Amino acid sequence: MLVQRVPDPNRIAVDRKTGKLITADIPYILNPVDLNTIELALQLKEATAAEVVALSIDEPAAEFEMREALAMGCDRALLLADEAFEKADTLAQASLFRTALDRFVKPQVVLAASRSIDHNWSTVGPQLAQLLDWPLLIEAESLELREGRLGGVAHTGAYRARVEAEPPLVVTVARDANRPRTPSSWGVAKAFDEKNVEVKTLRDLGVDPTTRKTFEPKTRLLRVQQQDIKRERRRLEGEPAEVGRLLARRLVDQGWVGRRP
Amino acid sequence: MAIEFTFTPKQQMFQRVVRNYLRLEVWPNVDEDKSGHGTFPKKTIQEMGKLGLLGIPFPKEYGGAGLGEIGYCIFVEEIGRIDASIATIVAAHQSIGTTPVWLFGTEDQRRKYLPGLTDGRHLAAFALTEPTAGSDAASIKTQARREGDYYIVNGRKLWCTNGDQADVIVLTCVTDPALGARGGVTSFILEKGTKGFSIGTIEDKMGIRNSSTAELIFEDCAIPAENVLGRVGEGFIVALTALDGGRTGLAAGSLGGAQTLLETSIDYVRSRRRHGQPLSQEQAVQWRLADMAVEINLTKYATYHTAALVDEYYHLIAGGKHVPDALRDKISMNAATIKVFASEMTARCVESALEIQGGSSIWDRNRVERAWRDHIIAEIYEGTSEIQRLIIARDVLKMGGTY
Numbered sequence: 045m046l047v048q049r050v051p052d053p054n055r056i057a058v059d060r061k062t063g064k065l066i067t068a069d070i071p072y073i074l075n076p077v078d079l080n081t082i083e084l085a086l087q088l089k090e091a092t093a094a095e096v097v098a099l100s101i102d103e104p105a106a107e108f109e110m111r112e113a114l115a116m117g118c119d120r121a122l123l124l125a126d127e128a129f130e131k132a133d134t135l136a137q138a139s140l141f142r143t144a145l146d147r148f149v150k151p152q153v154v155l156a157a158s159r160s161i162d163h164n165w166s167t168v169g170p171q172l173a174q175l176l177d178w179p180l181l182i183e184a185e186s187l188e189l190r191e192g193r194l195g196g197v198a199h200t201g202a203y204r205a206r207v208e209a210e211p212p213l214v215v216t217v218a219r220d221a222n223r224p225r226t227p228s229s230w231g232v233a234k235a236f237d238e239k240n241v242e243v244k245t246l247r248d249l250g251v252d253p254t255t256r257k258t259f260e261p262k263t264r265l266l267r268v269q270q271q272d273i274k275r276e277r278r279r280l281e282g283e284p285a286e287v288g289r290l291l292a293r294r295l296v297d298q299g300w301v302g303r304r305p
Numbered sequence: 306m307a308i309e310f311t312f313t314p315k316q317q318m319f320q321r322v323v324r325n326y327l328r329l330e331v332w333p334n335v336d337e338d339k340s341g342h343g344t345f346p347k348k349t350i351q352e353m354g355k356l357g358l359l360g361i362p363f364p365k366e367y368g369g370a371g372l373g374e375i376g377y378c379i380f381v382e383e384i385g386r387i388d389a390s391i392a393t394i395v396a397a398h399q400s401i402g403t404t405p406v407w408l409f410g411t412e413d414q415r416r417k418y419l420p421g422l423t424d425g426r427h428l429a430a431f432a433l434t435e436p437t438a439g440s441d442a443a444s445i446k447t448q449a450r451r452e453g454d455y456y457i458v459n460g461r462k463l464w465c466t467n468g469d470q471a472d473v474i475v476l477t478c479v480t481d482p483a484l485g486a487r488g489g490v491t492s493f494i495l496e497k498g499t500k501g502f503s504i505g506t507i508e509d510k511m512g513i514r515n516s517s518t519a520e521l522i523f524e525d526c527a528i529p530a531e532n533v534l535g536r537v538g539e540g541f542i543v544a545l546t547a548l549d550g551g552r553t554g555l556a557a558g559s560l561g562g563a564q565t566l567l568e569t570s571i572d573y574v575r576s577r578r579r580h581g582q583p584l585s586q587e588q589a590v591q592w593r594l595a596d597m598a599v600e601i602n603l604t605k606y607a608t609y610h611t612a613a614l615v616d617e618y619y620h621l622i623a624g625g626k627h628v629p630d631a632l633r634d635k636i637s638m639n640a641a642t643i644k645v646f647a648s649e650m651t652a653r654c655v656e657s658a659l660e661i662q663g664g665s666s667i668w669d670r671n672r673v674e675r676a677w678r679d680h681i682i683a684e685i686y687e688g689t690s691e692i693q694r695l696i697i698a699r700d701v702l703k704m705g706g707t708y
């Protein structure tokens with residue numbers, strides 16, 4: 045299961061001039077869609093007794109957010125941290141993930157969030173599937189192992205599809221696929237007292253350090269432009285409950301919150 | 306001792322997890338029941354039990370999370386931010402209800418009672434106060450008379466938080482009227498459903514309405530002698546030791562409440578405009594906000610400092626180690642200090658929030674209105690402000706100053 049920390053969207057600021065995030069001292073959280081991914085993985089674990097491993101590429105400080113995954117119930121956490129990875133784009137990351145999975149995990153199923161809320165690139169999961177040459181199931185809302193095949197409901201755009209494939213496979217998980225569990229106080233204690241975040245460097249991955257070039261990004265971020273959003277005022281009238289329903293409907297219909305049915 | 310005011314990563318994670326849970330899952334459901342004597346939030350308490358939030362400080366070997374008094378205070382502070390009723394329930398359960406069993410219980414008693422109390426299957430309470438003994442707890446009259454393998458209890462306890470909901474109650478009785486408070490008072494572990502024990506009036510209160518406050522009635526109630534908690538005659542040591550941690554937790558709860566008052570006040574003055582300017586531009590308003598922030602920040606340091614001391618102290622006691630009297634006094638003095646200061650500080654924050662938020666602050670369901678009714682109890686239970694001052698005064702007179 046691939047996870048990633050992202051800047052806490054409630055506590056960030058954007059530099060108006062460059063359109064980039066002000067990155068000094070920002071608080072991080074686990075990518076919210078990763079919480080859905082972890083929940084789905086843990087449900088699979090409860091149904092099949094699988095081992096759940098969280099894997100991330102980040103700075104060593106991301107160890108803290110990895111502990112949250114452990115507190116929720118993941119069995120292991122692997123953090124690939126090396127200065128050499130700093131510039132890696134999603135393709136280079138997918139390649140690192142493949143190496144790490146092969147060396148340290150040998151999984152049957154790889155779960156990844158369908159997107160992260162920071163860059164919103166939905167590419168790592170599909171790229172990894174391509175590199176592994178495994179089937180890919182995208183935007184899964186649920187998963188179920190039946191007679192050796194892993195089936196899931198994929199929610200894409202306006203329709204839902206039942207898809208199944210034989211492991212090994214890669215699954216990307218839909219935003220709001222489920223209600224992620226709250227770690228218990230026991231889980232938090234265990235994540236620090238009994239479990240470890242295994243930090244792996246370039247050397248541990250067995251990658252020749254002279255191949256630094258491999259991590260040169262093939263894609264480049266040129267410019268970020270903020271979308272201007274016009275404020276709209278509308279007065280809704282009626283009974284409070286009715287007004288509430290109307291407001292909720294509007295917000296959902298216009299795509300501000302939740303998902304369209 | 307190093308002066309270090311940073312939570313460990315484990316404590317930080319616990320705070321993050323608890324804060325998210327309370328905001329997302331509990332806060333939407335904390336409406337008060339204004340009818341009758343309020344409604345005990347059974348579902349929420351059960352859910353908290355399943356999440357290990359009713360056994361935070363206790364060692365893992367007894368089913369707790371092993372997060373100590375600091376972990377416990379982190380939770381009470383966070384719940385204090387959103388609901389003083391639930392804060393009262395979980396605090397009474399863990400600090401004065403369960404802690405005595407951990408600190409003074411025999412190994413058999415610990416093994417029998419702690420797992421259910423720490424994993425949330427059972428709820429605990431603490432019964433000391435009586436109709437004629439509040440601040441003057443030494444004059445309790447409920448009597449426990451030894452008869453064979455039992456103690457026969459007769460009398461009444463008043464205002465027992467969780468009393469009607471609890472499965473286990475730490476009960477303080479007179480076992481030797483001649484000796485009184487010095488050697489004549491004993492603690493017992495009372496189980497729900499014991500014959501001769503019944504619930505009397507459940508109070509209808511102005512604040513913390515969803516916590517229940519019950520009268521306990523004892524008519525020839527037979528408690529097995531093996532349920533004596535601690536040594537016979539040392540019931541006051543049991544009660545006062547539990548109250549040290551209890552008061553520290555109450556300070557954390559007050560601290561949480563004060564922060565909500567500051568935050569709602571900030572929200573208000575940022576959005577409320579007069580003469581085309583947000584109220585936050587008014588210096589008179591800013592000074593009030595600054596005063597709230599000053600007191601909150603200082604209370605935070607002192608509360609967690611005390612929690613760290615209590616944690617050490619409790620582990621010494623639970624481990625059967627010798628506890629010097631000087632340490633006992635220091636802990637009691639610290640706990641009394643932080644309890645009286647935090648509760649009165651919150652009262653001042655309520656006043657400021659009322660002043661800042663004007664008319665809307667006293668609307669029904671406004672958080673200031675609720676805080677105004679809820680905060681008062683913090684200056685009363687587990688020893689009134691006057692009693693805390695007596696403890697502090699006794700100590701400074703003895704020491705000729707502070708530590």
Ligand SMILES: Cc1cc2nc3c(=O)[nH]c(=O)nc-3n(C[C@H](O)[C@H](O)[C@H](O)COP(=O)(O)OP(=O)(O)OC[C@H]3O[C@@H](n4cnc5c(N)ncnc54)[C@H](O)[C@@H]3O)c2cc1C
Nearest residue numbers: 431432433434439440441464465466518686687688689691
């Ligand atoms: C909601 C609620 C929950 C409670 N929960 C519990 C519980 O779970 N378990 C439990 O055992 N008890 C509980 N109590 C009781 C609580 O601890 C007592 O109310 C408290 O100790 C004060 O006692 P009292 O109310 O009898 O006041 P009194 O003792 O009658 O005091 C009245 C006033 O006189 C002042 N005063 C008294 N003595 C002195 C003195 N020597 N010097 C100066 N001033 C003095 C007091 O400070 C107070 O202002 C609860 C009470 C309430 C209201």
